[in-house]
Amino acid sequence: MHGSSHLLNWILWMPFIGVLGNLLIPGSKKNAIRYWSLINTAITFILTLVLYKNFDTSVAGMQEAYNFSIPWIKQFNIFYTVGVDGISLPMIILTGLLFFLCILSSWTVEKSVKGYFSLFLFLQASVFGVFLSLDFFLFYVFWEVMLIPMFFLIGIWGGENKEYAAVKFFLYTFFGSILMLVGMVALYYAKGKGVDAFNILALSGGQFTDLKLSMFGSEFSFDKLFFVFMFIGFAIKVPVFPFHTWLPHAHVQAPTAVSVILAGVLLKMGTYGFLRIAYPIFPSASVYFADAIAWLGLVNVIYGAFCAMAQTDVKKLVAYSSVSHMGFVMLGLAAMTTQGMNGAVLQMFNHGTSTAMMFLLIGILYERSHHRYIVRPDGSKGFGGLYTQLPKFSIVFIIAMFASMGLPGLSGFISEALIFLGIYERYTTITVLALIGLLLGAAYLLWMFKRMFFGDVIEECKSYTDMNAREIAYMLPLCVAVIVFGIYPAPILNMMKASVGSLVKLLGTY
Amino acid sequence: MAMKYLVSLGHYVPELLACLTMFGLILVEAAQEKGAKSKPLVGATAFLGLIATFVILCLNLSKPGVSIFTNSIVIDSFGTFIKIIMVLGTLGAIYIANQSNDIYQGLKSEFSIMAVGVLVGGMLLTSANNMLLLYIGLETLSILSYVMASLKKNDERSGEAGLKYSLYGGISAGIMLFGMSHIFGVLGTINFSEMAPLLAEISGDKALILIPSFLLFFVGLGYKIACVPFHMWSPDVYEGSPLPVTTFFSIVPKLAGMAVIARLTMVLFNNSGIVSVSWLGALSVIAALTMTIGNISAIGQRSVKRMLAYSSIGHAGVMLLGIVVVSEIGLRSLLFYGFTYLFMTLVAFYIVSFVNDKYGNDHFERFSGLINKHPIMAISMIIVMFSLAGIPPLSGFVAKFNIFSAVIAKKYYVLALVAGINSVISLYYYMKIVRLMVFKTSESDELIGGLTLRNQIIIGALTVPVVTLGIFWEKVIGVVTSATLMIQ
Numbered sequence: 001m002h003g004s005s006h007l008l009n010w011i012l013w014m015p016f017i018g019v020l021g022n023l024l025i026p027g028s029k030k031n032a033i034r035y036w037s038l039i040n041t042a043i044t045f046i047l048t049l050v051l052y053k054n055f056d057t058s059v060a061g062m063q064e065a066y067n068f069s070i071p072w073i074k075q076f077n078i079f080y081t082v083g084v085d086g087i088s089l090p091m092i093i094l095t096g097l098l099f100f101l102c103i104l105s106s107w108t109v110e111k112s113v114k115g116y117f118s119l120f121l122f123l124q125a126s127v128f129g130v131f132l133s134l135d136f137f138l139f140y141v142f143w144e145v146m147l148i149p150m151f152f153l154i155g156i157w158g159g160e161n162k163e164y165a166a167v168k169f170f171l172y173t174f175f176g177s178i179l180m181l182v183g184m185v186a187l188y189y190a191k192g193k194g195v196d197a198f199n200i201l202a203l204s205g206g207q208f209t210d211l212k213l214s215m216f217g218s219e220f221s222f223d224k225l226f227f228v229f230m231f232i233g234f235a236i237k238v239p240v241f242p243f244h245t246w247l248p249h250a251h252v253q254a255p256t257a258v259s260v261i262l263a264g265v266l267l268k269m270g271t272y273g274f275l276r277i278a279y280p281i282f283p284s285a286s287v288y289f290a291d292a293i294a295w296l297g298l299v300n301v302i303y304g305a306f307c308a309m310a311q312t313d314v315k316k317l318v319a320y321s322s323v324s325h326m327g328f329v330m331l332g333l334a335a336m337t338t339q340g341m342n343g344a345v346l347q348m349f350n351h352g353t354s355t356a357m358m359f360l361l362i363g364i365l366y367e368r369s370h371h372r373y374i375v376r377p378d379g380s381k382g383f384g385g386l387y388t389q390l391p392k393f394s395i396v397f398i399i400a401m402f403a404s405m406g407l408p409g410l411s412g413f414i415s416e417a418l419i420f421l422g423i424y425e426r427y428t429t430i431t432v433l434a435l436i437g438l439l440l441g442a443a444y445l446l447w448m449f450k451r452m453f454f455g456d457v458i459e460e461c462k463s464y465t466d467m468n469a470r471e472i473a474y475m476l477p478l479c480v481a482v483i484v485f486g487i488y489p490a491p492i493l494n495m496m497k498a499s500v501g502s503l504v505k506l507l508g509t510y
Numbered sequence: 511m512a513m514k515y516l517v518s519l520g521h522y523v524p525e526l527l528a529c530l531t532m533f534g535l536i537l538v539e540a541a542q543e544k545g546a547k548s549k550p551l552v553g554a555t556a557f558l559g560l561i562a563t564f565v566i567l568c569l570n571l572s573k574p575g576v577s578i579f580t581n582s583i584v585i586d587s588f589g590t591f592i593k594i595i596m597v598l599g600t601l602g603a604i605y606i607a608n609q610s611n612d613i614y615q616g617l618k619s620e621f622s623i624m625a626v627g628v629l630v631g632g633m634l635l636t637s638a639n640n641m642l643l644l645y646i647g648l649e650t651l652s653i654l655s656y657v658m659a660s661l662k663k664n665d666e667r668s669g670e671a672g673l674k675y676s677l678y679g680g681i682s683a684g685i686m687l688f689g690m691s692h693i694f695g696v697l698g699t700i701n702f703s704e705m706a707p708l709l710a711e712i713s714g715d716k717a718l719i720l721i722p723s724f725l726l727f728f729v730g731l732g733y734k735i736a737c738v739p740f741h742m743w744s745p746d747v748y749e750g751s752p753l754p755v756t757t758f759f760s761i762v763p764k765l766a767g768m769a770v771i772a773r774l775t776m777v778l779f780n781n782s783g784i785v786s787v788s789w790l791g792a793l794s795v796i797a798a799l800t801m802t803i804g805n806i807s808a809i810g811q812r813s814v815k816r817m818l819a820y821s822s823i824g825h826a827g828v829m830l831l832g833i834v835v836v837s838e839i840g841l842r843s844l845l846f847y848g849f850t851y852l853f854m855t856l857v858a859f860y861i862v863s864f865v866n867d868k869y870g871n872d873h874f875e876r877f878s879g880l881i882n883k884h885p886i887m888a889i890s891m892i893i894v895m896f897s898l899a900g901i902p903p904l905s906g907f908v909a910k911f912n913i914f915s916a917v918i919a920k921k922y923y924v925l926a927l928v929a930g931i932n933s934v935i936s937l938y939y940y941m942k943i944v945r946l947m948v949f950k951t952s953e954s955d956e957l958i959g960g961l962t963l964r965n966q967i968i969i970g971a972l973t974v975p976v977v978t979l980g981i982f983w984e985k986v987i988g989v990v991t992s993a994t995l996m997i998q
Binding site: 070075145147156167174186189 | 632643662792896900902903907911914915918919921923924927930931933934938941945948984987990991
């Protein structure tokens with residue numbers, strides 16, 4: 001099934017070309033490295049837009065024109081297969097956009113520039129790999145490869161407790177992946193080792209529903225057992241409640257751009273895994289466990305919000321708000337209705353843009369203040385009166401905050417509304433409780449805003465300068481995205497409609 | 511009759527060549543001037559002999575299996591592949607020994623002689639088809655190993671290592687002989703292929719004697735591959751021995767032991783008799799314990815060499831999984847694992863050897879900030895550490911993936927899960943070195959001497975297969991798939 005276009009290959013391998021280029025430029029030429037990386041990500045982003053332009057929104061499955069498959073390891077029937085559908089396309093565009101903007105925001109990185117930008121582009125390639133792979137083995141390889149650049153990016157360029165954060169992140173995710181690996185190989189044998197035994201699409205459709213396996217003398221349902229394995233693998237990445245403890249550390253210690261990518265793109269890989277692998281391959285088990293997923297999502301929403309409220313470090317606050325917002329995605333996924341799923345995918349995109357804004361803004365602030373305390377450990381104010389001191393910064397911050405809060409007219413509202421519409425009929429109690437989470441979200445964000453931006457300008461803040469042209473340049477596209485998709489979300493909804501619809505239809509039969 | 515033996519000898523060329531190399535080495539060494547600073551001829555002889563052996567082994571790889579010397583030795587492509595790995599491992603260890611200060615200048619040629627001797631024993635062990643030859647091979651391998659462990663004469667710990675090794679070795683060999691004599695008493699034969707049909711039908715009282723006898727038999731082999739609970743000697747011996755010897759120990763004797771366990775299991779226990787069930791049950795428990803205890807013990811180590819020793823116990827456990835499944839695909843994954851493990855071990859120990867020579871010890875702190883001082887070395891070490899932990903797209907991952915698929919094909923999900931969780935544990939301590947090398951700053955700016963361009967190129971070149979075998983492993987899988995173990 002050779003497609004007519006190599007566009008996906010170009011998107012996937014373009015960042016690798018960037019890495020190779022970076023390695024050829026001598027390390028002392030820092031600006032050359034920065035501009036090369038910027039041009040490289042810009043080209044990649046344009047390629048993703050070309051993909052969007054040529055995308056046929058009426059097709060539910062993979063886009064025929066972009067399917068590309070060549071054999072990799074014949075003995076195991078492993079293929080290099082890439083493809084794109086309505087669920088992965090928003091993620092691909094988001095990845096292209098955020099990495100491009102993050103290169104701009106990383107302009108001020110001075111510590112071994114060559115290593116930083118090379119690892120960053122390497123990370124981009126592996127993220128694209130995850131979103132584009134249709135071969136389970138290939139997917140797994142990219143899923144794991146991504147850990148290596150992340151480990152070094154957090155560990156070398158991070159804050160004071162960076163090592164702990166990097167190690168915890170690595171170990172946690174690796175643990176989840178191992179469960180996934182066992183599930184993957186089990187699927188390979190259950191499918192009979194044939195040419196399509198690693199093909200995600202061929203595995204989909206619920207063919208393992210009635211399969212049983214016996215262990216220790218008792219019988220287990222194949223799909224339920226391995227759904228749980230996959231679930232833990234993906235849930236660690238999302239992160240779903242009991243597996244979330246790596247996230248605050250990783251976020252707080254990571255450099256700004258890496259936090260943006262972590263919250264904006266990497267967390268979505270977890271929920272993308274549900275949509276691409278766990279749900280389609282084990283639909284009956286997904287329906288069976290829907291209640292549990294919904295409750296876990298609710299815990300995420302409420303618990304994340306309460307944790308966020310207690311934070312004195314503004315970056316940690318945003319990190320916990322991510323936990324809370326990813327809870328909404330989980331709720332949408334548990335709904336298994338058209339609105340709910342659409343809302344979940346839309347929320348994945350919208351959370352990507354709004355959280356990216358928050359992290360970028362905190363990064364901008366940190367470059368001026370070199371601390372992130374809302375309240376210092378000794379009880380004094382860390383920031384005060386930023387609104388009068390930094391007007392442009394404050395306006396962008398307000399947009400980001402309201403978008404993340406879900407104010408009507410901005411992007412977060414539509415996706416959350418869709419999720420609530422989708423889930424209401426099935427889980428009324430959970431819906432009502434989750435609404436409290438929404439309220440809490442408004443509370444911690446506004447409270448944080450009040451403490452940092454209002455009141456008298458404290459002495460320290462008087463030396464801060466407002467955003468410069470470069471900073472405005474990378475904030476502007478995100479502001480536009482948040483506002484435009486808040487008023488007119490149709491472009492993204494149209495993109496995914498057909499694909500999400502077919503998934504909901506599949507789940508509906510169980 | 512004489513003709514038959516001559517034909518047999520024709521199949522036995524690699525072993526004979528290795529023997530010849532050993533004798534050649536002794537003669538060349540004796541011909542050298544006494545007290546000569548360097549003995550280039552000795553090194554050259556060793557390399558020539560081993561490379562010739564390697565070439566002939568490679569040529570033999572595609573030949574069908576035969577049994578020779580009145581069915582006491584089996585030459586098949588499985589054994590040949592293991593021998594190839596062992597020859598390469600010996601070559602690497604001899605090269606490291608020539609570079610390292612850990613082997614006294616005057617004893618470098620002795621190291622080569624004994625290493626080749628151990629190799630000969632290992633080759634015999636790999637293809638033994640009766641208990642007596644198995645025992646002879648094992649002892650050839652062991653006795654020379656004891657001497658190698660105490661090669662650093664003036665160092666107390668090296669002497670201790672040698673003594674410990676020989677005491678443990680002697681006791682376990684005795685226990686093994688005890689088991690063998692019972693097996694012979696019950697079955698009336700020492701030949702494995704003759705034992706196989708008898709074993710399948712055995713039951714009742716005879717089985718009651720045979721099960722413990724085989725477990726006693728296993729003690730000798732389990733000691734050689736250092737699996738739990740016979741692993742106690744290995745960390746001390748690995749730490750006390752000079753570094754090149756440790757490198758050698760973690761490749762050659764280990765793989766020879768694996769090969770013989772694989773052969774025994776495939777030939778004797780490929781049936782559903784009661785003895786087989788017990789053997790496989792015991793083996794799977796031992797495999798799981800070996801992995802877990804090896805990896806958990808590795809976490810707390812201060813010396814990198816000792817850490818690698820414990821981690822090699824962990825790897826032995828994973829390799830055992832390839833045997834537990836008693837299938838072609840299991841053997842294939844074992845061979846692939848051994849092949850990738852060879853390169854990873856060589857690079858890791860080679861790098862530790864430089865650090866050890868520089869600072870006199872190999873504690874973890876010595877690796878701090880290595881990336882700024884010696885980037886090629888540090889990057890190779892990072893790659894190898896991640897590969898040992900099983901992170902894709904490196905060869906260690908592919909090796910583990912193969913073992914996983916062999917285990918899951920038999921539906922042993924619990925074993926697969928145990929192996930997986932062990933990977934996570936091992937990642938933690940492998941990461942410790944990476945962390946120190948990359949995130950910490952070094953204690954001093956002093957460079958490590960002796961790290962010439964040539965050595966850096968060799969490190970880099972040995973790292974290349976670690977990466978490429980993780981991405982383009984189709985060819986190697988093709989080769990190991992065609993390597994079969996002969997069952998008569």
